[in-house]
Amino acid sequence: MVRIDGGQSNNALIQVRNVEKLYHRGSETIRVLDGLNLDIEQGEFVAFMGPSGSGKTTLLNLLGGIDLPSSGSITVAGDEITHMSGPLLADWRARHVGFVFQLFNLIPVLTAFENIELPLLLTKLSAKERRQHVETALALVALTDRMDHYPRQLSGGQEQRVAIARAIVTDPTFLLCDEPTGDLDRASGNEIMDLLEELSSGHAKTILMVTHDPAAAKRAHTVLHLDKGVLVEAGQGGRQ
Numbered sequence: 001m002v003r004i005d006g007g008q009s010n011n012a013l014i015q016v017r018n019v020e021k022l023y024h025r026g027s028e029t030i031r032v033l034d035g036l037n038l039d040i041e042q043g044e045f046v047a048f049m050g051p052s053g054s055g056k057t058t059l060l061n062l063l064g065g066i067d068l069p070s071s072g073s074i075t076v077a078g079d080e081i082t083h084m085s086g087p088l089l090a091d092w093r094a095r096h097v098g099f100v101f102q103l104f105n106l107i108p109v110l111t112a113f114e115n116i117e118l119p120l121l122l123t124k125l126s127a128k129e130r131r132q133h134v135e136t137a138l139a140l141v142a143l144t145d146r147m148d149h150y151p152r153q154l155s156g157g158q159e160q161r162v163a164i165a166r167a168i169v170t171d172p173t174f175l176l177c178d179e180p181t182g183d184l185d186r187a188s189g190n191e192i193m194d195l196l197e198e199l200s201s202g203h204a205k206t207i208l209m210v211t212h213d214p215a216a217a218k219r220a221h222t223v224l225h226l227d228k229g230v231l232v233e234a235g236q237g238g239r240q
Contacts, residue, residue: 002229014074119170
């Protein structure tokens with residue numbers, strides 16, 4: 001279930017309460033987010049849409065602990081992250097958030113396996129345990145046969161699947177996807193959306209996705225429209 005009315009959801013994985021985000025440009029104050037409320041339960045797949053500059057990426061950054069709100073609170077899996085210090089927030093992100101970007105952000109001198117392994121190097125896992133985790137992630141994105149390939153040897157769709165494997169290799173609480181199909185052709189984009197749907201429905205992953213693509217948004221469970229700092233429920237996606 002997804003709620004934007006501020007009502008309490010007993011099962012909410014993510015709770016956003018009265019969040020505002022202000023930016024200051026000289027003497028001008030720009031209100032990007034205006035008193036947002038949002039409850040998202042585990043396993044939900046939510047698409048955020050809206051015009052450029054509407055605050056979609058800002059909201060994703062707040063939910064991922066990359067940025068902090070000007071006021072209000074954000075709680076994820078019982079952790080109120082709004083006032084965490086830098087080191088605590090970095091540790092929280094490493095444990096709870098998987099990021100997927102439009103431009104993949106793979107390191108070109110590393111193989112697919114090595115790119116996926118990167119987040120695990122910050123953990124206490126042994127080399128054998130890291131390999132098991134990476135191989136599991138590669139299998140989920142159907143790229144086991146490409147593990148020794150470099151990004152330049154992969155198609156755009158394959159690069160994004162490597163990026164998704166890197167995002168899920170630590171088994172995060174939720175995924176934040178910022179235009180995950182924005183740099184792909186339609187066929188590759190559909191493959192990525194198939195994968196995200198499977199992660200949500202088959203593996204109970206919570207996915208929050210920003211997109212300008214109505215076809216991608218339809219694959220989500222719920223579509224929310226963000227404009228002038230306010231969320232409005234645009235309707236249901238592909239799941240009935």
